Amino acid sequence: MMSPADLARRAAPVFACIGLLAIWQIASLALKNDSFPTAIEAIRAIPDILGDKEALINILASLRRMAIGFGVAVLFSIPLGLLMGRSRAVAAFFNPLLMIIYPVPKAALMPIIMLWLGVGDITKTLVIFLGVSLPVIYHSFEGAKAVEEKMLWSGAAMGLSPLQRLVRIVLPAALPEILTGCRTGLVLALITMITSEMIARQSGAGNILFNALDMGQYDTVFAMIIIVGAMGICLDAAFERIRARLVRWSEPQFDLPLSFS
């Protein structure tokens, strides 16, 4: 049984959405601008997009690239970050490299990557990979660095080898921090996904959006923004659920939910 306060807390994000749409609707009606359709017009265009086979294929292709880019980045970045956090030599080698890559907008690398690898899936997936890697490496690194020495000593006394300690002590101990990085990475994956499709237009959700913009189909543009936004919210909420379950043992940090889960 949920208390009224609980109910209000759960419903808050829904009200926030409705409020936002209402403001949009009013603003659009007030401005009467062709390039600014009302919220209702935009929402009405959503079924058309999702009902269109070609559009659906485009969106699914986007999601596939995002999933691959994100997945490979996570599998690559967590071990690297953990190793950097526990080994001075590894950190000394990779830190300068990452410091150079970190501030560069990954989309800015796209022209070069396109030149070498073309405008296809590989280029876009690679850009997503780059976007996701850095926060995951950084948070894994920080998490591994913060693991209490005495915890590792306790493991060593039980007979765990250095590799076992990395996998069975550093990894779980750093998991809350790692998952924070993954969550940032997930949102960045969505952003780089759209950006890459905007630069290398050929397929994907970003492609639909910008084609519609070129053709002046503003309701489609705004509908795509809603679709992409909803995708982001759903992915983030799903991830947050998994995260909360995996790190139930660590301290609760906020009472206020920071996602839609």
Next chain:
Amino acid sequence: MKVVPSRSSEWVRPVTPQKPASAIIEIDHVSQVFQTSSRRDHLALSDISLTIEERAFVSILGPSGCGKSTLLYIVGGFVSPTSGAAKMKGKAITGPGPDRGPVFQEFALFPWKTVFGNVMYGPRQQGVRTAEAEAQSLALIEMVGLKGYENFYPKELSGGMKQRVALARTLAYHPEVLLMDEPFGALDAHTRTRLQNDLLNIWERDRKTVLFVTHSVDEAVFLSDKVVMMSKSPGRIRQVIDIDLPRPRRRSELLLDARYQEYVVDIERMFDESDEAGSPP
């Protein structure tokens, strides 16, 4: 000193006959140099030699910064000495091993594991069969007084309870030597007293060798067969004092015992003198 009625008559029971004691840990001319942040060498331990006999409860007592924990870490194999060597049963210590079980002031529990999971960790790592490991772990959890808390996570426990789990987790893989690094230092006075009593009770059962680091004179005298007094900068052994008090020891009786009081006062006086005299030679 005040004259206190002696209770020794109650303690006429013979001291448990001891087999000829054999050395289990030998520390041989160990020195440890650290680099300070200003890149100067700091001599943390200077030429320490010490033999610890099997089944003895030995405390290393000294002010903070005297290197007593470092000495324990060297025996644990967590830190390599700059010079000299430590041996366990005649074999040079080159790294940590399940024959020497540490218990740290910081508890160092695995926070993602429950109480039960923490205690099971060592036996599972050692390849003990699940059913056997489970039975032993449950018995240990009961022994340290945490029956009913098996499925709690460390964050749900108080400091005293965490240290009980840490003790059970270490005892679970049957180390021959317990290395206790100011284990009760982070606890309030009441909890500390209770844990000292419980530790002695547990220790009486199988009398493992214990190396116990503390800066509390009371604690060292109450628990130990032998107190190793250390002085600061550089860390040196000042004196080794045999605590000749009967066992099993009960706190309420001991506090009234003149010999106990004498040990405490003598040791405290020695530390005071060294403080007044500045650095020892």
